[in-house]
Amino acid sequence: MDKIKNLAELRKMREGMQGKMSMRENSNSSEAIIQIKVGMATSGIASGAKETMNYLITEIDKRQIKALVMQVGDMGYCHAEPTVEVTIPGKDPVVFGNVNIARAQEIIDKYIVNGELIEGILPANYRSI
Amino acid sequence: MAIKMHILVCGGTGCTASGSKEIIEELNKELTAHDLNDFAKVVVTGCFGFCERGPIVKIIPDNTFYTRVKPEDAKEIIEEHIIKGRKVQRLLYVAPDTNQSVSDSKHMEFYKKQVRIALRNCGFIDPENIDESIARDGYAALGKCLTEMTPEQVIDEIKKSGLRGRGGAGFPTGLKWEIASKSRVGEQKYVVCNADEGDPGAFMDRSLLEGDPHSILEAMAICGYCIGANHGLIYIRAEYPLAIHRLQVAIEQAEQYGLLGKDILGTGFDFTIELRYGAGAFVCGEETALIHSMEGKRGEPTFKPPFPAQSGYLEKPTNVNNVETYANIPVIINKGADWFNKIGTEKSKGTKVFALAGKINNVGLIEVPMGITLREIIYEIGGGIKGGKKFKAVQTGGPSGGCLTEKHLDTPIDYDSLVAAGSMMGSGGMIVMDEDDCMVAIAKFYLGFTVDESCGKCTPCRVGNKRLLEILTKITEGKGTMQDLEELKNLSNVIKDTALCGLGQTSPNPVLSTINNFWDEYVEHVTEKKCRAGQCKALKKYVIDPDKCKGCTACARACPVSAITGTVKNPHVIDQDKCIKCGTCYEKCKFGAISIK
Numbered sequence: 109m110d111k112i113k114n115l116a117e118l119r120k121m122r123e124g125m126q127g128k129m130s131m132r133e134n135s136n137s138s139e140a141i142i143q144i145k146v147g148m149a150t151s152g153i154a155s156g157a158k159e160t161m162n163y164l165i166t167e168i169d170k171r172q173i174k175a176l177v178m179q180v181g182d183m184g185y186c187h188a189e190p191t192v193e194v195t196i197p198g199k200d201p202v203v204f205g206n207v208n209i210a211r212a213q214e215i216i217d218k219y220i221v222n223g224e225l226i227e228g229i230l231p232a233n234y235r236s237i
Numbered sequence: 238m239a240i241k242m243h244i245l246v247c248g249g250t251g252c253t254a255s256g257s258k259e260i261i262e263e264l265n266k267e268l269t270a271h272d273l274n275d276f277a278k279v280v281v282t283g284c285f286g287f288c289e290r291g292p293i294v295k296i297i298p299d300n301t302f303y304t305r306v307k308p309e310d311a312k313e314i315i316e317e318h319i320i321k322g323r324k325v326q327r328l329l330y331v332a333p334d335t336n337q338s339v340s341d342s343k344h345m346e347f348y349k350k351q352v353r354i355a356l357r358n359c360g361f362i363d364p365e366n367i368d369e370s371i372a373r374d375g376y377a378a379l380g381k382c383l384t385e386m387t388p389e390q391v392i393d394e395i396k397k398s399g400l401r402g403r404g405g406a407g408f409p410t411g412l413k414w415e416i417a418s419k420s421r422v423g424e425q426k427y428v429v430c431n432a433d434e435g436d437p438g439a440f441m442d443r444s445l446l447e448g449d450p451h452s453i454l455e456a457m458a459i460c461g462y463c464i465g466a467n468h469g470l471i472y473i474r475a476e477y478p479l480a481i482h483r484l485q486v487a488i489e490q491a492e493q494y495g496l497l498g499k500d501i502l503g504t505g506f507d508f509t510i511e512l513r514y515g516a517g518a519f520v521c522g523e524e525t526a527l528i529h530s531m532e533g534k535r536g537e538p539t540f541k542p543p544f545p546a547q548s549g550y551l552e553k554p555t556n557v558n559n560v561e562t563y564a565n566i567p568v569i570i571n572k573g574a575d576w577f578n579k580i581g582t583e584k585s586k587g588t589k590v591f592a593l594a595g596k597i598n599n600v601g602l603i604e605v606p607m608g609i610t611l612r613e614i615i616y617e618i619g620g621g622i623k624g625g626k627k628f629k630a631v632q633t634g635g636p637s638g639g640c641l642t643e644k645h646l647d648t649p650i651d652y653d654s655l656v657a658a659g660s661m662m663g664s665g666g667m668i669v670m671d672e673d674d675c676m677v678a679i680a681k682f683y684l685g686f687t688v689d690e691s692c693g694k695c696t697p698c699r700v701g702n703k704r705l706l707e708i709l710t711k712i713t714e715g716k717g718t719m720q721d722l723e724e725l726k727n728l729s730n731v732i733k734d735t736a737l738c739g740l741g742q743t744s745p746n747p748v749l750s751t752i753n754n755f756w757d758e759y760v761e762h763v764t765e766k767k768c769r770a771g772q773c774k775a776l777k778k779y780v781i782d783p784d785k786c787k788g789c790t791a792c793a794r795a796c797p798v799s800a801i802t803g804t805v806k807n808p809h810v811i812d813q814d815k816c817i818k819c820g821t822c823y824e825k826c827k828f829g830a831i832s833i834k
Contacts (some may be wrong), residue, residue, distance in 0.1 A: 111495030114503040115380035118371070119498075125372035132243060132361060133302040136343075148322040165241050177241070178299045179322035 127169075134176045141173035142220060144168075145193040146207075149182030156208060157190035163209045164192070167216055175220065185230055194219060203230040242277035242319060243297040247360065248282030249447050250440070250479050252292035256308060257281075263311030266692030267713030268319075268590055277319050283448015285360035286602040287347055290330060295342070295360075303328040322565035333598070333620060347599050350618055354588050355403075355564035356604045364483050364793065367490040370451040376496050378570035379462075385503040388418060388463040395463075395566070397574035404431060404522075404559030405634065405663045406739075407585070407652035410566075417464040417546040418554040427550045428457050429557040431527060432473040432480070435519040436635030437686060438594040439666035442560035444602050445590070446473070446480035450487035454497060456563035458508040459570065464556050469510040472527050474517045505554060519636075519690035523738045524549075524557045527690070529617065537692045538738035555748045559664065561590055575777035581607035585651030595631075595669035596623045608649040611641060615669060615716065626671040630754065634685040636690075637743035639750025641675070659750045661743075668801025675772035676755040677762055680748045681709040687744040698741030701732040705748060712759065714775040717768040722759055726752060772831065777818050778828040778834040785830035792822035792831065 112118050126133075134141055139215065146152070146161040165177045185191045188205025195201040204215055205228055218224040240378050246252075246261050264279050285293045290304035294314065301324055303314065310328060317323045329338035330345060339345050353359075362369040370376075382391050396411030405469065430453060434442040446453060457469040473481060488510055491497040499507045513531045520526045521536040528550050530536035549555025565587060569577045578586045585607040591614070596602055598620035605614060611631065615621065622628050623669030630640040639660035641648075648654050654664050670679065684706040693699045711717050729745030729752075736742045752759060761767050768776040781792070781801075788806040793799075800816045811822070823831045 111493075112502060113495070115384045118376060118380050118502060121368075122371050122374065122377065125368050129362075129372040130367060131241075131298050132245075135298040146322075150321075153321075163239075176298050180299075181321070181323045 131176075134174065140197055142173070142197065142222075143193075143195040144175055144177045145180045145195075146177065147181070147183040147185070147189065147191040150181040151182065151186045152189045152191065153214075156187035158229075160190045160192065160207050160212050161211060163212050164216070167213070171216070173216070173220065188230060190232065196220070196223070204228055205230045240276065240278050241298075244279045244319075245282050245293060245295040245297060245360070246278060246279060247283075247285050247293040248281035248364075249288075249291075250477075251284065251288040253479065255292050256725075257292040257591075259308040260306055260311055261293065264294075264306045264315065267311050267315035271315060271320065273315070273319060280363045282361060282367070283364050284356075284444040284602055285342075286351075286356065286444075287342075287345075287599065288602060289598065289600040291555065293360075293793045294328075298491050300341045300343065302330060302340065302345070304330045311538045311540070313629075346620065347601070347603075350609065350613055351604055352588050352606045353604045354568050354577075354580075355590050355601070356448070357446060357568065358452065359444060359602075362449070364448055365448055365486045367451060367487070367494060367496075368448070374567070374571055375451045376455050376491075377818070379458050379496070380502050382459050382572055383502055383506050386401065388465070391459065391463050391570070392418060394574045395569060398569045398577040399574075399581075399584075400562065400565055400569060400577070401585060401652060401744070402559060403561035403589065403664065405567070405637065405661060406651055407662060410558065410562055413546065413558070414460060414463050414556060416544075416555055420546050420554040422465065425468075425551075425553050426461075426464055427462045427544075427553055427555040428464065428469040429524075429527070429531075429550060429555055430457055430469065430563055431524065431557055432469040432471055432477070433515050433518075433520065433522040433527060433561050434474070434560075434664060435517070435522050435690070436637075436664055436666040438668050439592045439635060439664055441590040441592050441602065441665045443477050443480050444592075445560050445564050446477070447483050450480075450483045451491065452567055453484075453560060453563045454487055454491055454510055456566035457510060458497065458501070458506075459566055460556055460563070461508045462506055464554070466554075467507045467509070469508065470513050470531060470550065471510065472513045472515055472521070472531055475514040476517050482516070483514065488512075513570050518692070519686070519703055519738050520738070523740055526738065527557065528555065535692075536648055537694045538740070540737065550746070558612065560664070581652045584650060584653055589650075589665060591667045592663045593619050593667050593669070595667075596626065596671040596674070597621070597669040598623055600661075605650075607651045610647050610649055612646040614650075614667070615646075619669070622669065622671050624671075626673065629670045629674055630676065630679075631670065632660075632668040632679070632683075633746070634661040634743075634746070635666045636686050637661065637739065637746055638663045639746045640670075640679070640754060642754045659753055660746070667725035673770050673772070674772035675713075675768050676751040676758050677709065677713055677768075678770075678772045680751045681713055683747040684709055684744070691740065691744075695735075695737035695741060697732045697735040698737065698744065701728060702741070703737070703742050704728060705732070705745065711749070712762050713768075713773040715762070715773070717763040719760075719763055722752075722763060759777040774818050778813065779811055779816060779818065779820070779823060779831055780834055781809050781811055781822075782830045782832065785828050787828055791825045795821045795825045797821065 192207045193203045255662045294306045295304040400410045401407040521530045526538040528537045545555040590604045631644045632640045691698045786808040793801040800812045
């Protein structure tokens with residue numbers, strides 16, 4: 109390990125490290141940031157939810173968007189797997205169906221970054237308690 | 238592929254004792270078996286605080302909080318949660334009031350009212366990885382002090398924050414540093430961290446050192462910069478092996494990064510830290526005794542003045558602070574005194590860490606803002622009394638403190654209100670007692686502890702406490718008189734006024750405070766020879782109910798002192814003079830004919 113020579117170097121190092129810790133920081137304040145839930149039940153995984161999730165995590169990380177990607181169980185939309193639910197703080201959750209990598213990209217570009225709604229939103233047919 | 242999930246496992250002493258090491262091994266084995274090492278990683282952290290439900294495993298990013306995890310559960314956690322994203326329901330915490338499982342720790346009553354400043358990194362970072370500490374602003378405060386602030390400015394900031402010593406007495410920390418900085422300027426000085434935590438049932442400092450050692454090292458260096466010292470010593474008990482190990486690792490890593498040692502961050506400031514081990518003597522928590530112990534002398538206190546700030550370790554000016562006090566320093570520097578002094582009450586700023594123990598549902602480590610009430614701590618965070626019993630008292634300040642009772646439940650807790658209530662803040666042990674606890678026996682327990690731990694240097698403590706213990710023993714054996722109760726009070730006051738150091742001056746506190754709050758219980762022991770809690774063995778009376786006794790002779794055969802007489806198929810009788818109250822007959826009786834009166 110090299111010595112840290114001055115305060116600027118320490119601060120730079122802290123920033124570098126914060127990226128690796130952001131997952132833990134964000135999970136502590138999950139209500140305040142964008143939450144992306146990927147349905148990873150058998151039907152989801154079989155239709156490619158793993159690839160979708162990997163893409164989302166890498167992309168969110170790359171663009172430094174403050175969002176939390178979580179895997180969850182079956183959301184019930186087996187006809188439209190993989191399904192992704194996005195909750196922007198203060199708004200109702202929106203569920204997207206048939207999310208392959210291309211659609212995942214669209215979700216990030218349009219809905220998450222600009223708040224635009226896109227085609228293929230599933231009507232929310234449940235209420236969480 | 239980047240790591241997408243962190244599995245945080247508590248590596249504090251409590252959870253380690255209940256098997257977290259094996260859990261970590263199993264989790265890693267399962268991750269390897271499923272080829273998931275580049276997807277999820279296991280992070281060993283410090284204490285989460287919810288020791289009652291340990292070992293704790295927390296899954297990030299969904300913040301799932303698993304309790305009482307066993308090594309066998311590792312497979313299910315990996316296969317269900319990590320691979321399939323399904324929470325393992327049976328390991329979730331079930332809220333006792335609603336009977337619903339709570340997966341996210343944020344929504345648990347235990348955490349809702351807590352404000353974590355000193356414990357900010359405990360249960361969050363890997364204490365053996367300096368990089369994780371740096372990500373959480375580790376050493377940023379030291380850097381700020383060294384490059385952007387003068388020692389006077391730092392001391393002013395600490396003074397403005399209103400931080401008071403967390404070791405018990407509550408001396409203003411900024412003032413302490415100022416005195417040390419002005420003492421014998423230019424001479425060799427020392428910074429000492431008092432990690433000799435000796436109260437029965439207290440584990441705040443240990444958990445802090447185990448969970449976040451770098452904050453302590455950083456704060457000691459800041460203190461060195463302020464008072465003009467370049468060497469620090471941590472006095473820690475040898476019976477804290479895990480805390481010692483984490484400190485050793487932390488010191489080594491900080492040295493490698495140049496955050497300790499020569500020319501820190503290119504500012505020309507040097508600071509080194511070494512560990513000194515104590516053999517676990519309560520009196521060595523007293524600062525003059527601690528310094529003598531570090532010098533290799535007997536751990537005995539000396540008269541103050543001179544205070545350590547004037548003449549301490551090796552007769553040089555020395556600043557001694559407690560672990561938790563240091564843990565607050567980096568936050569005050571980073572966030573500012575004005576942020577800190579908004580938390581708490583008028584005269585007690587910030588938060589306090591308490592170790593909750595005794596007859597309470599949620600035993601654990603908590604950090605709450607000053608000014609919180611005892612009721613909130615016991616009934617909301619602590620989840621109430623075990624087994625739905627009635628609350629009786631809580632002992633704060635350990636053997637030096639006193640007990641608080643039902644009438645104090647709504648008093649806001651701070652240094653001054655606790656003293657006014659006849660107890661003290663102490664280092665933060667909180668032992669909860671219910672209706673089954675006898676207050677005379679409690680006072681006797683604490684006196685037994687101080688008699689053991691007294692160094693024997695001054696007469697009031699060495700002899701006085703012994704006499705107090707004898708009187709208390711007499712009372713619990715049913716041989717006490719009203720005269721004894723008077724003597725108990727007088728002697729306690731004499732010891733308080735005449736003992737040499739803090740240990741002796743405070744040792745009668747448990748007696749005085751139980752006398753004040755539970756006088757009728759003492760009187761009952763003396764006049765009626767009765768212990769309402771049924772704890773004083775000698776006052777118990779075993780009686781056979783002649784209507785229920787079938788004359789089976791089982792009790793008479795089992796009695797070790799042949800105190801039971803009677804013939805077959807006729808009711809038996811216990812000779813109270815012979816009975817030694819061992820309870821064997823009570824256990825042997827199949828008909829429930831024997832009762833305790």
